[in-house]
Amino acid sequence: xxxxxxxxxxxxxxxxxxxxxxxxxxxxxxxxxxxxxxxxxxxxxxxxxxxxxxxxxxxxxxxxxxxxxxxxxxxxxxxxxxxxxxxxxxxxxxxxxxxxxxxxxxxxxxxxxxxxxxxxxxxxxxxxxxxxxxxx
Amino acid sequence: xxxxxxxxxxxxxxxxxxxxxxxxxxxxxxxxxxxxxxxxxxxxxxxxxxxxxxxxxxxxxxxxxxxxxxxxxxxxxxxxxxxxxxxxxxxxxxxxxxxxxxxxxxxxxxxxxxxxxxxxxxxxxxxxxxxxxxxxxxxxxxxxxxxxxxxxxxxxxxxxxxxxxxxxxxxxxxxxxxxxxxxxxxxxxxxxxxxxxxxxxxxxxxxxxxxxxxxxxxxxxxxxxxxxxxxxxxxxxxxxxxxxxxxxxxxxxxxxxxxxxxxxxxxxxxxxxxxxxxxx
Numbered sequence: 001x002x003x004x005x006x007x008x009x010x011x012x013x014x015x016x017x018x019x020x021x022x023x024x025x026x027x028x029x030x031x032x033x034x035x036x037x038x039x040x041x042x043x044x045x046x047x048x049x050x051x052x053x054x055x056x057x058x059x060x061x062x063x064x065x066x067x068x069x070x071x072x073x074x075x076x077x078x079x080x081x082x083x084x085x086x087x088x089x090x091x092x093x094x095x096x097x098x099x100x101x102x103x104x105x106x107x108x109x110x111x112x113x114x115x116x117x118x119x120x121x122x123x124x125x126x127x128x129x130x131x132x133x134x135x136x
Numbered sequence: 137x138x139x140x141x142x143x144x145x146x147x148x149x150x151x152x153x154x155x156x157x158x159x160x161x162x163x164x165x166x167x168x169x170x171x172x173x174x175x176x177x178x179x180x181x182x183x184x185x186x187x188x189x190x191x192x193x194x195x196x197x198x199x200x201x202x203x204x205x206x207x208x209x210x211x212x213x214x215x216x217x218x219x220x221x222x223x224x225x226x227x228x229x230x231x232x233x234x235x236x237x238x239x240x241x242x243x244x245x246x247x248x249x250x251x252x253x254x255x256x257x258x259x260x261x262x263x264x265x266x267x268x269x270x271x272x273x274x275x276x277x278x279x280x281x282x283x284x285x286x287x288x289x290x291x292x293x294x295x296x297x298x299x300x301x302x303x304x305x306x307x308x309x310x311x312x313x314x315x316x317x318x319x320x321x322x323x324x325x326x327x328x329x330x331x332x333x334x335x336x337x338x339x340x341x342x343x344x345x346x347x348x349x350x351x352x353x354x355x356x357x358x359x360x361x362x363x364x365x366x367x368x369x370x371x372x373x374x375x376x377x378x379x380x381x382x383x384x385x386x387x388x389x390x391x392x393x394x395x396x397x398x399x400x401x402x403x404x405x406x407x408x409x410x411x412x413x414x415x416x
Contacts, residue, residue, distance in 0.1 A: 007206070014204035017196045024193075025374050032367045036140050044142035048177060080363040084189055087370060088352045090196045091345035098214060109275070114214050117346070120221040124228070124350035129357035134228050 009101050016097050020090030024083045031079030038076060088125075095121060139364070146176065147368035153190060154376020158198035159384045160396040161340030162318030163191030163348065164373050166403045169315070174415060178365055184314045185360030186369045188348050191318075193370050195345025197377030198384075202338040205385060207281045209335050212293060212325065213342045215275055216303040220321065220343055223307020224350045231312050237411040243309060244407035247400055250323055254397040261389050263330045268292035281335065284386055291332055298328035303343075310347050315407065318344050319400050333389040337396060 070078025095118045102111040128134040137145075149171045153164030165187035172183040202208040268278050277293035293299070302324030310317030318340055325336035355361055384392065409415045 009210065010203050010206055013210065014200045017203065018200035021193070021196045021200065021374055025371060028367050028370050031363070032143065032371065035364070035367065036143065040138065040140040040143075042139050044137045044139045048142075077363040080367045084361065084363075084366055084370060087189065087192055087196070088349050091192060091349045094196075095217075095346060098210075110211065110214060113218060117214060117217045117221055120218075120225065121346060121350050124221065124225050125353035128225065128228060129353040133232070134354060 009105070012101060013094055013098065016094050017090060020086065020093060024087040024090065026083075027086060028080055028083030031076050031081075031083055034074060034079060035076035092118075092121060092125070142176070143364070143368045146172070146365065147372040149175075150190065150369045150372025151376040151379070153369075154194050154197065154373040154378075155380040155383065156376075156395070156399060157190070157194040157318075157373070158341055158377040158380030159337065159387070159392060160318075160399045161322045161337035161344070162396075162399055162403065163187075163194045163341075163344045164369075164376070165191050165315055165318075166399055166406065168369060168373075170406060170415060172365065172369075181358070181360045182362045182365050185355045185362065186365050187314065188352050188355050189361065189366050190369050190373045191348040192345045192352070193373035194377045194380075195341055195343075195348070197374045198381040199338075199342045199345065201378070201381035201385070202341065205281070206279075207334055207385070208338045208342045209277070209279045209293075209331070210342075211276050212279075212299075212329070212331070212335075213339045215277065215296070216299060216321070216324070216339075217343055217346055219300045219304040220307035220310075220317070220347045221350050223304040223309075224311035224317075224347050225307075227308035227311025227313075228351060228354060229311075230308070234312060236313055239309075240313060240407045240411035243313075244404045244411065247319055247404035247407065250319075250327075251397050251401045251404065253327065254393060254400065258393055258397070259390055260333075260393070262289055262291070262332050265291045266294040266330055271296045277329070279335065281332075284388060289332060291330075291335065293325075293329040293331055295328045295330075299324045302328055307347055310344075311351055313407075314351070315403070317347055319403055322396060333393050333396070334384065334387075337392055338384065 067078055095114055098114040099111055102114055153167035157164035168187045168190045169183045172178040173180055272293050277296055280288055280290040283289050303321055306317040306320035321340040321343055322336050325331045
């Protein structure tokens with residue numbers, strides 16, 4: 001593929017977004033069907049009272065090991081969480097791949113711009129949640 | 137109401153949110169938050185968590201179409217993302233020390249003023265393109281796309297530093313309040329950089345996913361992302377964004393500006409009402 005052709009960059013980035021979204025939607029749908037099959041005919045107001053009272057801790061899995069266990073045991077919430085993680089990872093992958101696409105175009109200015117955006121993004125997503133300054 | 141009914145209703149509202157959000161470049165949060173809190177009695181924390189997921193979904197879901205059709209300006213988007221991510225981190229750090237009500241009133245009022253400015257240029261189709269010079273030229277902030285009538289529209293961006301500053305404000309607002317970012321991004325590109333309306337809304341749509349992803353970690357760790365609420369929102373938003381992208385590609389710039397002005401007005405009123413405690 002010729003990355004110097006601006007169309008091919010649009011195509012690659014467009015496809016990263018498209019397949020990320022489709023994968024995420026498929027996983028969330030699977031989780032939602034599991035949820036409907038297991039709990040779907042319970043009363044939502046009981047459930048809403050239950051989750052609203054859980055602030056600030058929702059029923060999402062926090063650790064990776066509990067997430068894997070949940071996926072293995074076909075837990076609806078674990079599958080939905082995986083789908084949401086794929087959805088959040090989609091724009092991040094788009095920025096990551098852009099760094100390489102600009103590198104292939106030998107466009108150093110934009111390679112630097114996207115690399116800085118990627119670093120800021122990863123810092124914000126993965127580091128700031130654990131710094132007390134950001135927990136207000 | 138049964139849980140399946142609850143899920144299906146949120147799903148349907150989210151489709152509508154995805155359609156509007158992807159056309160005007162604001163994401164679906166402006167629809168999702170009030171629908172969840174007012175109609176369904178969802179706690180505001182979970183509503184904001186769902187709105188973050190909705191914004192990422194609207195952005196990625198519609199951007200695949202916009203990017204392939206070359207209406208999104210990738211270079212403008214990536215250049216401005218420098219400011220939006222920096223702003224988002226700064227805003228998140230300020231959150232504990234800031235009176236969010238006062239800020240919502242200030243920025244809500246600024247947005248209302250910009251609605252008037254938008255209404256004054258309702259008829260504008262394609263802005264007169266400025267000469268490409270200075271920093272815009274060095275950064276290659278120009279582009280072209282095919283309009284609905286088959287014309288190839290060539291345009292150049294101007295005042296990149298003002299655009300960067302406006303986008304930084306947008307980033308601070310998203311980091312600080314969880315809302316209000318998309319509107320200022322579109323305004324920065326439309327009013328400061330003089331890009332065609334379609335390019336502004338789709339490039340904002342492209343960027344808001346990254347800004348939202350930047351703050352997703354914080355909401356995840358706080359436990360504000362609830363699966364029961366997020367699942368139908370994510371699915372509905374993705375379908376809505378796919379529909380919205382097709383609608384935008386067939387719409388003319390003045391139509392998109394009308395939709396943008398409307399959603400901007402709703403967003404401004406929401407900000408002010410939530411600041412004075414009328415809505416949560």
